[in-house]
Amino acid sequence: MLDQMSAAPGKPIPAACGDWAAAKAAYRFFDNPRVTIAFSPAISRRLRRVLRRAKVRSCRTRPNLSTAARSRVNRIHQNHRRRALQGRAAQRADLVRGADAFEPGRHPHRHTPRSDGGEVLDTKFKGTLALKRHINPTRVPIETKESYRWLENLRQSIALVGAPERCVHVGDRESDIYELYCTAQDLGTSFLVRVQTNRLAERPADAASHDPAHRVFAQLAAAPWAGRHRITVDQDETTWLQVKFAAINTLPPVGKQKRYGPQVLTYIHALEEDPPPGREPIDWKLVTNLPVEDLSVAVEKLGWYALR
Template structure:
């Protein structure tokens, strides 16, 4: 019931979504119930994700991993936890502002075409005490700390959970940014028989141990060029020419962990611009993978897969901007986590609807909409004269829904995005409520 109430009023507060005190109180009791947890809330969604994955037959899927923060303004941070301490200047002496909130590490499955199939793992946590990475390095070498005692252990947990849930490790490619450059993660992926494609930030020992990865890649020849379209901060589009280098390299574990982990054979792929552009940052992608790369075509495919990582950023944007997860007034971390877990399901649905419109041309409208919703969309947004019944596709009705949210549907406009979809869905819900009330009062 709570899921339905929040989905009908995207971005609304709990009292506005529930509409009356009894339903609002029931929602608060549900979120604060000790028998309720994010694992139980998301268990059904995870199962459905596995079924959607099985329906994709034998194609490769990408599991995108990333961490995001939910920041809340509270006078007391004890009930929620600490995210960071930011330095602020007060006169001549620096002071530190404590930011409270919740951190979330999520894993999202998408197809090679970008269609999100669902979430496979989510980890929430807060910090009772915050220790900056630089302060930690002054006291102890971070590479000597067991991975189980670090926050980065969540990367390993999500990889294990995602791979076990989907049950076909050979079809999975795990994608992560620089934060995922963890040697233990490479080893676990190798043990589970799954694959990874990650961006590196550590210059590890390679070869016979007398050189690093960067030394080995400097000697690697350019294997090809790849042209892409990029935008600068002003939104202007230009062409970038990337030089592709790739090489199979034997990787060594950190010195303090050589007795615990074996050497690994991996492929290192570098895609860089030879000349820095004037109006934007230089593209410099340094990727590591256990996938084979034998040609320029293979290298371009891996770059395209890594570019899909931005999809999880879009998912987080829907969660924060669409459903306004950071504007919730709940006071305890446990309640916030339960609510965010519910909003994750709704955010995925909005994202799935948007990408269904972009990735498939054969889906029927009833895949997404009910019969009543289809009827209302036909009444609210009229078809062009002469339209045949065969043209009643999902794309047509998604465009009508987006028009309710402010989409202009001009000839050269790109497909509707998430923002107009969630606006249109919220408006359609209100219209449907009025239509049903009118039917009950007046009759068909």
């Protein structure tokens, strides 16, 4: 057992033991009052700080016991309190959770974790899937995310210029945030951003329910090419781009449709025709709330993005 646990010091006891029988033996071994766990002074000090700051209290519940049994239980509890200064309390909390996971109800005198309000906390082991819970980032408010700085930069730029209608905010794919588009619309300013997310779009009237045409990229791909434009890649290298554009009614993410409404945005796609070997082709998808009526205006927006 010691070999198994020393080989995996960072893993929980069930994972380090490998199977149910070994984990059960480990819990019984640590539960033996004659077993003492010694920690290094640094770990002991750290555990004492954790115990002092803990916000979860523990109350004890016992069944009806005889006088001798109650005395023995009292001695065990006194030993537990003494060992808490060496980090024993933190270790026992882990053992109680593991023992309850393997043998529910076997130890009625164990600690019952409760919150500050007195509610019993659920310490049952719910499996590895519960440990891998994933929060959908599209349902998290933008104010609590790091990307909120893009919205703050937009407001600060408008405040410096003093005329939001004269500003065009150009950004890379990190700026592809639906809240930024809504904020720009509310402030009366313009933006030009490289697209990263294949957002929801209003389904065409003639599209079937299973048709993927309710996505922006699908509707942009269905639009015809408007023409070609020649650009200079390096000092002595030129190439041709195929350019198309389309106005698409873009929908907000599903988790934010109650807070934000749809927007009609113009998407511009520029794709290199014959890229040289050894280099990835130029493939830009841009989105803007500015009007794009012909090829020359679309090429102008490509030039703006190239100056970022």
